[in-house]
Amino acid sequence: MSLEAKDVAKIAHLARLAITEQEMPAYAESLSKIFSFVEQLNAADVDNVEPMAHPLAGQVQRMRADEVTETDAHEKYQRNAPRVEASLYLVPKVLE
Amino acid sequence: MTELHQFSLAELAAGLKTKRFSSLELTRHFLGRIDRHNPALNAFITVTAEAALAHAAQADRSLASGEGTALTGLPLAHKDIFCTDGVLTTCASRMLSNFVAPYDATVVTRLKAAGMVMLGKTNMDEFAMGSSNETSWYGPVKNPWDVKKVPGGSSGGSAAAVAARLSPVATGTDTGGSIRQPAALTSLTGIKPTYGRVSRYGMIAFASSLDQAGVLGLSAHDAALMLQAMSGFDPRDSTSVDAPVPDYVATLDQPLSGLKIGLVKEFFEKGLDEANGKLVRDALSEYQKLGAKLIEVSLPSLPLSVPTYYVVAPAECSSNLSRFDGVRFGYSCKEPRDLMDLYTRSRGEGFGAEVKRRIMTGAYVLSAGYYDAYYLKAQKVRRQIADDFERAFKQVDVLMGPTSPSPAFDIGAKVDDPITMYLNDIYTIGANLAGVPAMSIPCGFLGGLPVGLQIIGGHFAEAKLLNVAHAYQRETDWHKKMPQSFA
Numbered sequence: 001m002s003l004e005a006k007d008v009a010k011i012a013h014l015a016r017l018a019i020t021e022q023e024m025p026a027y028a029e030s031l032s033k034i035f036s037f038v039e040q041l042n043a044a045d046v047d048n049v050e051p052m053a054h055p056l057a058g059q060v061q062r063m064r065a066d067e068v069t070e071t072d073a074h075e076k077y078q079r080n081a082p083r084v085e086a087s088l089y090l091v092p093k094v095l096e
Numbered sequence: 097m098t099e100l101h102q103f104s105l106a107e108l109a110a111g112l113k114t115k116r117f118s119s120l121e122l123t124r125h126f127l128g129r130i131d132r133h134n135p136a137l138n139a140f141i142t143v144t145a146e147a148a149l150a151h152a153a154q155a156d157r158s159l160a161s162g163e164g165t166a167l168t169g170l171p172l173a174h175k176d177i178f179c180t181d182g183v184l185t186t187c188a189s190r191m192l193s194n195f196v197a198p199y200d201a202t203v204v205t206r207l208k209a210a211g212m213v214m215l216g217k218t219n220m221d222e223f224a225m226g227s228s229n230e231t232s233w234y235g236p237v238k239n240p241w242d243v244k245k246v247p248g249g250s251s252g253g254s255a256a257a258v259a260a261r262l263s264p265v266a267t268g269t270d271t272g273g274s275i276r277q278p279a280a281l282t283s284l285t286g287i288k289p290t291y292g293r294v295s296r297y298g299m300i301a302f303a304s305s306l307d308q309a310g311v312l313g314l315s316a317h318d319a320a321l322m323l324q325a326m327s328g329f330d331p332r333d334s335t336s337v338d339a340p341v342p343d344y345v346a347t348l349d350q351p352l353s354g355l356k357i358g359l360v361k362e363f364f365e366k367g368l369d370e371a372n373g374k375l376v377r378d379a380l381s382e383y384q385k386l387g388a389k390l391i392e393v394s395l396p397s398l399p400l401s402v403p404t405y406y407v408v409a410p411a412e413c414s415s416n417l418s419r420f421d422g423v424r425f426g427y428s429c430k431e432p433r434d435l436m437d438l439y440t441r442s443r444g445e446g447f448g449a450e451v452k453r454r455i456m457t458g459a460y461v462l463s464a465g466y467y468d469a470y471y472l473k474a475q476k477v478r479r480q481i482a483d484d485f486e487r488a489f490k491q492v493d494v495l496m497g498p499t500s501p502s503p504a505f506d507i508g509a510k511v512d513d514p515i516t517m518y519l520n521d522i523y524t525i526g527a528n529l530a531g532v533p534a535m536s537i538p539c540g541f542l543g544g545l546p547v548g549l550q551i552i553g554g555h556f557a558e559a560k561l562l563n564v565a566h567a568y569q570r571e572t573d574w575h576k577k578m579p580q581s582f583a
Contacts, residue, residue: 008456015414015459016421016436017452018444027453030514034457037515038403038470044477051475052482054305054335055291055531056555061334076198082428089423092434 001035003028100125101261102578105170105318108264112159112169119159119169123152123213126171130215130262133582137238139256141176142184143216151213158211167325168211173263175254176217177224178204178309179298187300188220188232191420191427191446201298202330203267203309210325215263219253222448223417224274224302226250227520230511231450238507239282240579241545245504248278254312255282260582265313265322269299271306272405273499273524276536279312280499280548283538283577285565286312287319290556291531292337294323295330303412304335306405306528315575316537316565320344323558339556347559348566353387355564356492362398363497363523372547375540376498379549379568383496386567391492395484400477401525402518407461407474408529413451414458420446453514482530489532489554494564498523499536499548523550533558537565538574546577 005024008031012019019027074087083090100122103111111117127145134140148171155169179185179197181204186192200208208214221231229237229252237252239245240260247256251268255278258266268275270288279286287310294309301307311322324345329338359380364373380390422428422442429445432438447455461470488495500520510517527534532555536548549568553561569575 011456011460011463012440014463015452015455016418016439016443017447017455018437018440019452020444023449027456030453031456031460033513033515034406034453035460037518038407038461038474040400040403041407041470041473041477044397044400044473044480046473046476046480049476049479051472052479053475055482055529056335056337059292059335059337062331064331073198077425080195080198080425082422091423092432092438094435 001032001039003032003035101129101264103264104314105264105321106315108170109166109321119152119155119213120149122169123148123171123215126215126263133260133262136243137240137256137260138235139219139237139253139260139262140173140216141186141188141219141234141253144183144214148213148215155211155213165210165325166321167207169213170265171213171215171263172207173215173218173254173257173266174204175220175251175266175268177220177269177300178267179300180204180214180217183217185217185300186233187223188234189222189447189451190233193233193427195426199298202295202332203299203326206325218251218257218266221250221252222451223300223413224250224269224271225413225450225454227273227277227517228510229253229278230507231448233448236507239504240582241282242504244506245545246281246507248281248500248504250274251278251312255279255284258284258312258314259579261578265311265318267309268312269307269309270528271302271409272528273521275310275312276499276524276534276548276550277520279536281504281546283546283574284312285315285319285535285537285575286310287323287535287558287561288527288533289323289327289558290337290533292335293533293556293558294326295333295336297330297332301416303409304416305412306409308528315569316562317345317348320348320562342559344559344562347563350563351387352383352564352567355383355388355494357383357388357390358393358488358492358495359390360398360495360497361392361394367501367519367522368498369502371542372498372502375542375547376549379539380496382568382571386571393488393491393495395481395488395526397477397480397484398526401481401529402522404474404477404481404529405521405525406457406518407470408478410454410458411462411471412458414455414462417451417455422446478529481526485526485530485532493560494557495552497550499550503542503545503547527552531555533561535561535565537568538577540574541577
């Protein structure tokens, strides 16, 4: 499998990653190697095999009681935020 | 005279109880060693000296009044993947280089409650993605046995810190071998418990169906003491298992007569360094002397574990790391033009090359048109690998083989070729895919570099693994060897 720079650009967009023009060829090469490597999986006979998403059989996602368990800690959490005003996270203008 | 750092955690615990030394003396001793030796190793990202001394003084008061647990007053280091309230928590990424965690991970809470004293946070591969500790934003960690070599990864800082006796023990995490491989490369005892045994709450997520916290220490006894305190149900982790935690120390000395050890045929095929394999076989002979029976077993799907992992893990990583958006926490780019620019540049500038490679791999295998061919297929092969393990454990009590294909390699040797790097984890990844517990213990040296023996058990067989490892460590002294430059 061989990816080109335009394929990498598409994947980078899906992943919301800014990749520079200079970085493109190296990613195209290493990602091509990785996808070729995982193509070994094509040889596996997996007809009628149930896909496995979780390592422990019979585990189900637990439900919890619908009760308040967290107290308001937004001030503490927002200390890590790059741009905050009036307890709101700021982003660049979305609507004109 | 034996210096404090030359004792195991279990011996230090006994020394504290009998008042041969205080926690404050112990903590000062290790902080002094970090000061002196860390510049050569780069094992720590953050050292919390002041808080450590305060906690040590507190531990001494508990011990004086006869309170405290088996671990009270003992120093430790946490891998910088665990959130620590009020302390920088970077995951070795530029993305989190300014992140002060607002809460403690459950592992941190539990060990703090047990009275342990945190010395600092250890270096690692960025977001735990790597097998050599070279992907860290904070620079590579050096192997104490030879500072030109890698210590393994991703828990390389924890491994180097304990191997050089800068901390008597450290936490780690293991998604594809990140505790066991560095343990093997630095002559430590490392255990990755069963998936769900130790809470993942507050442990920065890489691949959520594979990630598990564990220990890097000097012996199976030390690992048992730690795992006892770390394990157990946590309502804050949705995949935490609600099952009783056995007394791991109580069963360490059980005899091994009649133990059935499965030799994994696929582990000894091409790719394994011959001399490395010989040391592993010598260890197996030692087990025969202890009364164990060796039985060859085959795990036919195991050779597909690396490609399976490099679909499943990147897929989960691309989802988990989508939380880093430059808005709520972490690195944020300067002067974003618009929202898309804020997302893409913050992520592009905040993540390192290997992390970006894995995010893109994941985004691709999950994308429309490719999901069935890659992700669904990998999940099916994962089932076959897990079934192989299950079948094997109907025949034998534990599986054994090498932890790593060869001893530590040179810093820089594999960093440019992802596939060569990924193949380092060829023996360790299977246990993560199946969710079973596994250990690495020291079993010799090749040209002055440590070699590890891997022991794998069935789900929740941690007590058996520790017992099997301890029996070997009573007969051998590989686990007591120390790197001379840091003696």
